[in-house]
Amino acid sequence: MTRSDSLAECQARIRELEAELDDMTESLAQAWDQLVPFLQETPQQAESTQDIIPVLESIMTAVDAEIGAVYLYPHNARPAEWYTIPSMAVNLGVMQPHLDELAHESRLHRGHHIPSWNGTPTHWLLTSIVAGDQIAGAIGVGLTEGRREFNAYDVRTLMRMTERAASQIVVTSLAESRAREAQLAHEMQIAGLIQRSIQPAVGPSIAGLDVAADWQPAATVGGDAWGWVMQPSGRMACFVLDVAGKGLPAALAAVSLHTAIMMTLRLDRTPAETLGLVNDMFYDAYTEAGILATATLIAIDPMTGEIEQANSGHTPTLFCRSGVWHQWTATAPPIGVLLETVPEPQYSVFHPDDLIVCYSDGLSEIETASGLWNTQGILQAIPQGISNARQLVNTILSAAEELRDGAPIHDDQTMLTVRFTDKPGGSDA
Amino acid sequence: MEMDISHPSDSTLVLNIRGRFDAYMVDKVKSSWQSRPDIKNIVVDLSETTFIDSMGLATLISGLKEARRRGGILLVANPAEMVQVILGLTAMDRALTIVPTVEEALSQVTDV
Structure with a gap:
């Protein structure tokens, strides 16, 4: 290879990298546009999957996903919750094995061949919602198989934005537990008075x-x-x-x-x-x-x-x-x-x-x-x-x-x- | 405090409760039959139980009543000496059927 060939190859590689950088910048800008209002407007306490929907929408836009889902484990009196965009896009039953694997293996799970509502196979990127030291649930994004694979940028975006949602859940858990403790203390005080009254x-x-x-x-x-x-x-x-x-x-x-x-x-x-x-x-x-x-x-x-x-x-x-x-x-x-x-x-x-x-x-x-x-x-x-x-x-x-x-x-x-x-x-x- | 659960048959549950049978064990013990509506007979092996308090006794009675409601029985097998004393002092031995071994309990269960 001559020196000029080598130089041309390097220039071509630089152009590729510049193009990739442009794409990434554009994606990042899109994600940021979505993230800023979310950061400003997200309710201080996420009490259900409904409160996490803005996060899910933002992530889907940022990574250009076709499908998104939120799953919350049962917590206190609240039952397990499952929400998808579009609605009912994927049945919880078919996703459950992947959620279980996610809970056991790590903060990130890639699932393949997951049928959507009409049977179309999809592949997913799932991450855990970690609230405090507990796994509160999972957020995932999906694409029709064969369209494209999720890349490192998608992974980073999903995980960062999920961390933000998790912090809201932590706030909720703390607020719930403080309210519960106060209620319990009040009930105990009453119980103590009742018991004392009969002696x-x-x-x-x-x-x-x-x-x-x-x-x-x-x-x-x-x-x-x-x-x-x-x-x-x-x-x-x-x-x-x-x-x-x-x-x-x-x-x-x-x-x-x-x-x-x-x-x-x-x-x-x-x-x-x-x-x-x-x-x-x-x-x-x-x-x-x-x-x-x-x-x-x-x-x-x-x-x-x-x-x-x-x-x-x-x-x-x-x-x-x-x-x-x-x-x-x-x-x-x-x-x-x-x-x-x-x-x-x-x-x-x-x-x-x-x-x-x-x-x-x-x-x-x-x-x-x-x-x-x-x-x-x-x-x-x-x-x-x-x-x-x-x-x-x-x-x-x-x-x-x-x-x-x-x-x-x-x-x-x-x-x-x-x-x-x-x-x-x-x-x- | 620990508990082993086994199912010698589809309708029979054997619980082996080790250590203290007190308030901390109640939920775990109760859930063993509450989570299995098909269970009719409960055998509680108390041979390695070092102590049972009033919450433990109340749990045995809950199990007894639930087993009867389902058409089965609850049997206490081979209670340790300390537990035997408590069952006697509280007259719970008049309400519970106590048998010397788990095998004896299972032989009675098959007759139900």
């Missing part, structure tokens, strides 16, 4: 009985409650209940169960009858909601010292006589488990200085270095010579606090204690 402000003051109770709410709202009522027969009935679960549903279920137990006891029903009635009352609702509740009810005649206790699925009731602790375990499964179930009651007669302790699993399930605290742990925390019910409650709760070592309470902790005294007016609750 008695003071215990009964009855000659011969010394009653004390405490309820420590969990950091996240739980479903514990306690209560007491004087029955027409003169018996003092008290109880601890625990609805499984947390949050607003548990708080609401605790309120309704608390009310139902109070009302039934006021009708002079025994503890066992009351638990049977509320079980039937709530069975369907609990089945529907997939929840259950446990409860221990105790009725005491302060004149005779007669005790009746019934327990549906609750932690054992502890009964102490002459320094020896006994356990009254549940004789029926929790409320909402079986229809027409009435627990078998347990009876005793109080002697002076006998003690009864009811507690919720928020105490027995405290994690300790050697496993759960359990009933044995609670019993070990009780010193000999307890002189009143309040002292007993405080002693156990202090031991629980020590075990937690400053950690937040994960489940409500409720405790009810009764001490029988032969001295009238012995209550200091």
Whole structure:
């Protein structure tokens, strides 16, 4: 090859490059023309595929694509969305394998032989919409096969403009999640107030009985409650209940169960009858909601010292006589488990200085270095010579606090204690 | 906490729940039968379950009621000692059918 031939070849190559550069500049100008209004006018929050349509149109124009599509994965309550230009140009079903491959392999996927609505094979360039650290969906552009291949410029344009759309989705996600968090916090606050409202402000003051109770709410709202009522027969009935679960549903279920137990006891029903009635009352609702509740009810005649206790699925009731602790375990499964179930009651007669302790699993399930605290742990925390019910409650709760070592309470902790005294007016609750 | 799912037959689901069966497992366990309307019988293997709380118990009862609604049963197989104690203390052993092994459970399921 002579020097002049070589020079001519170089000049020809330069002309080719100049022409290519002209094409690219023109394309870039077109893309920019489309992009500028999009940047100025795109809504601050893209909440659906409809909000991303301007981006898709811009990309299609910039890369001179015949078909475009947006896919958004389901997010919170929003179902998956699929949108194409022209409308219904490609069925989601035929595109799904390519979307799956895109999700697994990389930020970019090239798909071939994808039939359009009329069966014409098309080829596609797809990229992921990455919002934050999650793949929110995909944007793609398509051409009829054989027309031309997508080049590096098309790839760059598609990816850059998709990044811009993704940033809008990030804004949306953050705004949605902030609104959701605020709503949740508000609901939790209400749930906490509801639950607090049903805890008695003071215990009964009855000659011969010394009653004390405490309820420590969990950091996240739980479903514990306690209560007491004087029955027409003169018996003092008290109880601890625990609805499984947390949050607003548990708080609401605790309120309704608390009310139902109070009302039934006021009708002079025994503890066992009351638990049977509320079980039937709530069975369907609990089945529907997939929840259950446990409860221990105790009725005491302060004149005779007669005790009746019934327990549906609750932690054992502890009964102490002459320094020896006994356990009254549940004789029926929790409320909402079986229809027409009435627990078998347990009876005793109080002697002076006998003690009864009811507690919720928020105490027995405290994690300790050697496993759960359990009933044995609670019993070990009780010193000999307890002189009143309040002292007993405080002693156990202090031991629980020590075990937690400053950690937040994960489940409500409720405790009810009764001490029988032969001295009238012995209550200091 | 982990869970293995197997389907010895088209209508039977076996769940092996390891570690704690508590609130964190509820959705995963429930979705195993909610996503399969063809499942009638549920066998829950609790031999490697170290603890079950009230949410775990509520989930078992949801499964029991759902299985009955579909004309099947839910069986608890070989609960670990700690779980047995909890089932006894809460009287849940009066509501649930507890069998010594998964094989025993499956033999009962085929009789349904």
